[in-house]
Amino acid sequence: xxxxxxxxxxxxxxxxxxxxxxxxxxxxxxxxxxxxxxxxxxxxxxxxxxxxxxxxxxxxxxxxxxxxxxxxxxxxxxxxxxxxxxxxxxxxxxxxxxxxxxxxxxxxxxxxxxxxxxxxxxxxxxxxxxxxxxxxxxxxxxxxxxxxxxxxxxxxxxxxxxxxxxxxxxxxxxxxxxxxxxxxxxxxxxxxxxxxxxxxxxxxxxxxxxxxxxxxxxxxxxxxxxxxxxxxxxxxxxxxxxxxxxxxxxxxxxxxxxxxxxxxxxxxxxxxxxxxxxxxxxxxxxxxxxxxxxxxxxxxxxxxxxxxxxxxxxxxxxxxxxxxxxxxxxxxxxxxxxxxxxxxxxxxxxxxxxxxxxxxxxxxxxxxxxxxxxxxxxxxxxxxxxxxxxxxxxxxxxxxxxxxxxxxxxxxxxxxxxxxxxxxxxxxxxxxxxxxxxxxxxxxxxxxxxxxxxxxxxxxxxxxxxxxxxxxxxxxxxxxxxxxxxxxxxxxxxxxxxxxxxxxxxxxxxxxxxxxxxxxxxxxxxxxxxxxxxxxxxxxxxxxxxxxxxxxxxxxxxxxxxxxxxxxxxxxxxxxxxxxxxxxxxxxxxxxxxxxxxxxxxxxxxxxxxxxxxxxxxxxxxxxxxxxxxxxxxxxxxxxxxxxxxxxxxxxxxxxxxxxxxxxxxxxxxxxxxxxxxxxxxxxxxxxxxxxxxxxxxxxxxxxxxxxxxxxxxxxxxxxxxxxxxxxxxxxxxxxxxxxxxxxxxxxxxxxxxxxxxxxxxxxxxxxxxxxxxxxxxxxxxxxxxxxxxxxxxxxxxxxxxxxxxxxxxxxxxxxxxxxxxxxxxxxxxxxxxxxxxxxxxxxx
Numbered sequence: 062x063x064x065x066x067x068x069x070x071x072x073x074x075x076x077x078x079x080x081x082x083x084x085x086x087x088x089x090x091x092x093x094x095x096x097x098x099x100x101x102x103x104x105x106x107x108x109x110x111x112x113x114x115x116x117x118x119x120x121x122x123x124x125x126x127x128x129x130x131x132x133x134x135x136x137x138x139x140x141x142x143x144x145x146x147x148x149x150x151x152x153x154x155x156x157x158x159x160x161x162x163x164x165x166x167x168x169x170x171x172x173x174x175x176x177x178x179x180x181x182x183x184x185x186x187x188x189x190x191x192x193x194x195x196x197x198x199x200x201x202x203x204x205x206x207x208x209x210x211x212x213x214x215x216x217x218x219x220x221x222x223x224x225x226x227x228x229x230x231x232x233x234x235x236x237x238x239x240x241x242x243x244x245x246x247x248x249x250x251x252x253x254x255x256x257x258x259x260x261x262x263x264x265x266x267x268x269x270x271x272x273x274x275x276x277x278x279x280x281x282x283x284x285x286x287x288x289x290x291x292x293x294x295x296x297x298x299x300x301x302x303x304x305x306x307x308x309x310x311x312x313x314x315x316x317x318x319x320x321x322x323x324x325x326x327x328x329x330x331x332x333x334x335x336x337x338x339x340x341x342x343x344x345x346x347x348x349x350x351x352x353x354x355x356x357x358x359x360x361x362x363x364x365x366x367x368x369x370x371x372x373x374x375x376x377x378x379x380x381x382x383x384x385x386x387x388x389x390x391x392x393x394x395x396x397x398x399x400x401x402x403x404x405x406x407x408x409x410x411x412x413x414x415x416x417x418x419x420x421x422x423x424x425x426x427x428x429x430x431x432x433x434x435x436x437x438x439x440x441x442x443x444x445x446x447x448x449x450x451x452x453x454x455x456x457x458x459x460x461x462x463x464x465x466x467x468x469x470x471x472x473x474x475x476x477x478x479x480x481x482x483x484x485x486x487x488x489x490x491x492x493x494x495x496x497x498x499x500x501x502x503x504x505x506x507x508x509x510x511x512x513x514x515x516x517x518x519x520x521x522x523x524x525x526x527x528x529x530x531x532x533x534x535x536x537x538x539x540x541x542x543x544x545x546x547x548x549x550x551x552x553x554x555x556x557x558x559x560x561x562x563x564x565x566x567x568x569x570x571x572x573x574x575x576x577x578x579x580x581x582x583x584x585x586x587x588x589x590x591x592x593x594x595x596x597x598x599x600x601x602x603x604x605x606x607x608x609x610x611x612x613x614x615x616x617x618x619x620x621x622x623x624x625x626x627x628x629x630x631x632x633x634x635x636x637x638x639x640x641x642x643x644x645x646x647x648x649x650x651x652x653x654x655x656x657x658x659x660x661x662x663x664x665x666x667x668x669x670x671x672x673x674x675x676x677x678x679x680x681x682x683x684x685x686x687x688x689x690x691x692x693x694x695x696x697x698x699x700x701x702x703x704x705x706x707x708x709x710x711x712x713x714x715x716x717x718x719x720x721x722x723x724x725x726x727x728x729x730x731x732x733x734x735x736x737x738x739x740x741x742x743x744x745x746x747x748x749x750x751x752x753x754x755x756x757x758x759x760x761x762x763x764x765x766x767x768x769x770x771x772x773x774x775x776x777x778x779x780x781x782x783x784x785x786x787x788x789x790x791x792x793x794x795x796x797x798x799x800x801x802x803x804x805x806x807x808x809x810x811x812x813x814x815x816x817x818x819x820x821x822x823x824x825x826x827x828x829x830x831x832x833x834x835x836x837x838x839x840x841x842x843x844x845x846x847x848x849x850x851x852x853x854x855x856x857x858x859x860x861x862x863x864x865x866x867x868x869x870x871x872x873x874x875x876x877x878x879x880x881x882x883x884x885x886x887x888x889x890x891x892x893x894x895x896x897x898x899x900x901x902x903x904x905x906x
Contacts, residue, residue, distance in 0.1 A: 064688055067150035071160070074123050078160050081119040088112050092172050092544045092551070099541035101480075101504060104492075107396035113546075120161045120194070124201050161198070166191040170549050176549050177406050177506070179473075185512060186548035193546075196253030200291070205352035206267035207280060217283075223288050231292055259291035274621040277335045313453050313588035320359060322351040324594055326753040327781035330427060330606035331439075332906040341435045344601065345498065346446065350391075350454075356398050357455050360391065361592065366447040367432035375434045378448075382563075388518045390455040392584030393419040395533060395817045399648055402458045402582065403524060406838065408845055409531050411819035412559060419533045421815065421823035433601060436804035442598035449594065453587040459519070459579040462504060464574060473510065475581065480504040483575045487557040488538045499563025499570070503579060522580040523558050527572050529845070531580075565850035566882055601750040605724055627670060629655045636677035645682045652678070653689070671701045679709040687714075687728070688722055706731050717742050726758035738765040750774055760787040764794040772799050779803060783810050784826055785833035789862045789900050800834075800900070807834035818846050822857030832861035833900045840890050840902060847873075848886035862901040863893070871904070 069080070083617060090096045091112060099105065165889040169190040173183040245561065275283070278303070324346070333342035344366075350358045355362060365378035395409045411419050430447045437443060460477060462470045468479045486499035494502065501523070509517055523532045556579075562572045629651070636648045652674050678686055686706075710731065718728055719741045732741055749755060749763070750770050754780040763771040764787070776799070783806045788795050809832035817824045828846070831839030842861040863871035874880045893902040 063148045063151045063155065066149060067155045067159075070152060070156045074156070074160065077119065077122050077449070081116070081123060081161070082164060084112070084116040084119050085164055088116055089168050089172055092547065093175055094543060094551070099543075101540070101553075103540075105541040109543075112262040119164070120198070121201070123641055124157060124198060125205075136358065147552065150202075153205070153350065157202070159197065162191050162194050162220040165194055172544065173549055174549050176544075178510075179551060182510065182512075182548060189548065191514060192253065194543045200256055200263050203263040203267040204258065204284075207263065207270060207284060219285065223285060223292075225496075231296070240738075253665075255291060255294035255422070258294060259287060262287050262291075269780075281639070283842075308586060308588045310588045310839060311472040313590055316354055317359070317451070317751045318592040319767075320351075320353050320590070320591075320592060322359070322361075323583040324596070325600060325781040326597065326604075327755070327778060328655070329596075329604050329754065329785060331433075331601040331604040332429075332606055341433045341437055341439060342430040342601070343429040343433060344599075344604070345606070346430050346447075347427050350394065352397050353453065355401065356457055357453060358391075358394075358398055360452045361449040362452065363428050363430035364450050364591070366445055368431050368433060368446075369444045371376075373434060373436050375432060377432050388454075388586055390420075390585060391452075391531070391586075392456065392518050392520055392582070394421070395419055395815055395819075397423045397813075397815060398456055399582070402580065403531055404499060404526065404529065405530050406816070406842060407524070407529055408816045408818060408842065409456055409533055410849070411817070413534055416537070417762050419817075419819065421812050421819070430778070437601070439601040442600050444594040444598055446595075447594045449592045450588045451592045453590070454584060455587050456582055456584045457579060459583050460579075461524075462579055464501075464523075464577040464579055473584070474502075474506040475510070475519070477581070478506045478577065480506060482574055484562055488536055488555055490616055492538055497559060498560060498567055499565075500557060500559045501561040501574065502551075502555055502557040502869065503575065503761050505579075507549045507554055510548065511550045518584045520582050520584075522582065523554055523556075523561065524578045524580055525576070526578065527571055527576050528570060532561070548900075560850070563880070564886070569884070576588065577684050597753060599753045603748075611654060630670070630674045636681065638681040640681070645678070645685060649678060649685060649689070652732060668701050672705065675701070675705060679705050683709055685713065686724065690725065703731060707734055710735060715740055722759075722762075726756045729758050729762050732762060733765060738762060742766055746771070757784065757787065761794070764796070767794075767796070772796065772802075775799065776802050776806070782827075783830055785862065785900055786826075793901060795898070802898075804834045807831045807839075808836055811836050811839045816842050816846065820851060820857070822859075825833050825857050825859040829861045831857075832902070835895050835897060837890055840893070840895075843849060844885050844888060844890065847881070847884075864896070864899070864901050866902045866904060866906065868903075 068401040086095075091109060097109065121601065128371075131764050133188060139338065166187040170183050175185045178186075216597075262726045263284070270280060277332075287873050326540050328347040330345045330347075332345055346361075346363070348360075350360050353359045363379075365376070367374065369374045386503070399409075400407065409419075431445050433439070433443070447688040459475050460470045462468045464479065464482050465482050466479060470477055481501040481504040481506070483494065485496060485498055485500055486502050487497040488502065489495040490719070509519070511517060520533070521535045521537070525531075536557040538555040538557070539552060540555065541551075561570075561577070562574065563570055633648055633651050634644065636645065640648070655674070656671060660722060666900060675686075680768055706728075715735070716739050719737065722728055722732070722741065722745065732738065745759075747764070749759060755774060759777065760775055760778070763775055783803060785807075788800070788803075790801065810827050811892040814831075816828060828839050828843050832843050840861060843861050846859050851882060858873060860873060865871055871884070886903075892905055895906055
């Protein structure tokens with residue numbers, strides 16, 4: 062009877078089935094590019110995206126079955142025949158399997174086989190397609206038993222609205238409650254089990270309905286609730302994971318015991334942002350990554366800490382946030398693992414902001430890893446045992462080909478063919494190639510293996526062995542995509558870069574396009590482990606960070622002129638010695654607001670206006686000004702604020718200034734200029750010698766003291782991050798023995814630095830510092846980066862300490878970028894001589 066009813070269903074559905082087969086065949090021809098093949102310079106026809114949707118609708122029409130036999134139809138013909146429910150449902154399942162699942166799986170297998178994929182991939186693709194259809198459509202079968210013939214359109218319309226509203230609206234609503242709520246951008250393996258659970262729930266509801274008929278409102282309302290619950294289960298399926306096949310937990314387990322990163326205490330800072338009755342603040346650790354093995358690096362995310370001071374103990378624990386996009390973030394990272402894929406001392410370059418943003422090994426953020434109880438004494442040491450989630454990331458170089466038309470390269474996961482190399486052309490705003498001197502574009506066809514749990518994250522890098530440069534990030538223009546969701550995705554892409562064959566100012570870089578190489582790297586998340594750090598005892602206030610003071614006022618930057626500044630100051634209530642504290646605070650706030658908004662100090666007249674506005678504060682309320690943090694002033698060497706402090710400070714203020722150096726290290730220069738270095742020694746020397754953190758602004762003070770303990774403390778602090786800034790210049794102190802101890806640190810820092818020319822310029826100071834300490838290779842690297850573009854960001858350029866023949870210091874010109882080009886582009890290290898006494902390089906005639 063089961064086979065007999067299947068034949069009846071087939072006769073009713075045969076015309077729809079033939080249409081479904083025709084759509085499958087057409088979809089196969091489109092994916093194989095037999096018809097409507099991609100054309101360069103033409104957009105992919107938008108209707109191609111709808112072919113899979115129309116095919117799915119055709120498959121959906123086959124699920125309905127004969128209307129007279131629907132179990133939900135009171136007038137169903139099936140009730141007059143000796144056909145058991147078991148035979149009916151087996152026939153329905155057989156119909157779906159034979160008419161929908163098998164043809165779709167065979168079509169997917171044919172696509173992979175005709176694409177020359179290995180048989181293992183063909184079989185896997187067929188299995189995934191079959192499981193996908195079963196998981197997506199099985200829940201529709203019990204709907205037959207839950208809806209009457211006259212209700213099916215209403216049920217279908219309401220279900221469609223719930224589906225659309227749930228997929229697009231549910232994640233938005235959930236993120237109002239939970240900012241880390243997931244979205245529906247998950248691999249099918251993460252939600253198909255949820256839809257199978259929904260099918261089971263609908264089946265149980267159908268069983269209950271046919272044992273005791275439910276009212277339409279109850280029946281349809283329950284179906285709607287179950288459908289919404291199914292969507293929620295898709296998002297919060299307990300077995301949901303990131304791509305499983307990419308992970309390698311066994312490898313993580315083998316590597317984790319040997320992972321013991323060196324955390325320098327100079328990386329730890331104390332912030333009291335969260336100060337309350339229960340908490341006095343938190344300890345923060347600078348975000349960075351740690352190399353663990355060739356091709357593998359580890360990122361740490363705090364999970365909580367046990368903090369002890371005497372008998373007082375706090376123990377916090379939390380679950381770190383999991384960012385679904387972190388695979389891309391860790392792929393686009395310039396570090397030692399990436400540098401190992403290229404010749405030694407390759408300079409990496411980030412180009413336009415329109416391209417994928419790459420970062421270096423450091424991060425501008427810090428993460429709280431330990432909360433401090435309000436009962437803790439912040440001037441006494443605490444013991445910290447911090448727990449971290451260690452995320453293990455691996456990258457590998459997949460392909461490396463010469464940029465020559467017709468070149469083909471292949472690995473099991475990726476195959477590409479370079480169709481055409483286009484010198485001096487780039488993709489324009491309208492996705493059309495336009496001429497641009499020095500640009501370089503590549504047209505290529507890329508076939509990528511993409512199974513459910515094998516989401517391959519990749520990135521293109523253009524390498525010029527001649528220029529010893531590697532451009533990370535490319536302007537990618539995707540013209541055509543075929544084969545999505547089949548296991549093999551075909552893409553037609555144009556990649557573009559600027560300033561490859563020429564320098565940015567148009568000078569020919571003498572690059573042979575045939576010598577350029579296109580490199581493809583991939584990244585994956587191997588897994589997670591837990592790492593515990595037993596920190597040495599540390600005093601929270603020794604690690605006090607000036608960023609505690611940051612607020613919206615410090616971020617104000619506006620446009621204004623001299624007259625508008627005067628008008629704002631004139632509107633303020635005049636300040637006198639008798640003004641109340643509230644009035645003084647209000648005046649100080651308004652003046653600082655005006656200073657920040659108008660940014661005076663560019664010329665003498667504007668500086669005089671600023672002095673006039675600040676004068677009442679300095680004359681009558683100097684103590685309050687000492688607590689204004691550095692970032693709220695236009696603070697710097699010989700700035701208005703510094704000059705006025707030196708003018709108005711007296712010996713009576715000396716101790717107050719010295720005691721504030723910990724939270725206001727910008728006052729150190731004032732202390733030195735007023736000759737208070739020895740007085741500061743009495744208060745600060747012993748404390749700094751035993752502290753586990755040294756703000757580098759204290760280095761000039763330690764140099765002024767000049768004792769052996771101070772020199773040792775400088776070496777310890779500089780072992781974390783050496784900066785030559787504190788030892789160069791006309792007034793820089795350079796004790797010969799100290800410089801001799803720091804020079805190996807500079808060389809070591811240079812070896813650990815990956816040269817990266819980007820907006821963050823993490824490598825700029827380490828390169829310049831190593832050059833200042835006489836490292837020839839670092840000097841050569843600085844010259845190469847400075848030669849790239851005379852109009853580059855001169856604030857973050859790796860500019861060493863340079864002097865001309867008249868001992869005048871050489872800087873980069875803001876007004877004449879061409880002079881920067883002339884100064885650096887055609888000079889080599891041999892055109893300079895190193896002057897160790899000055900930590901400088903002097904130009905030769």
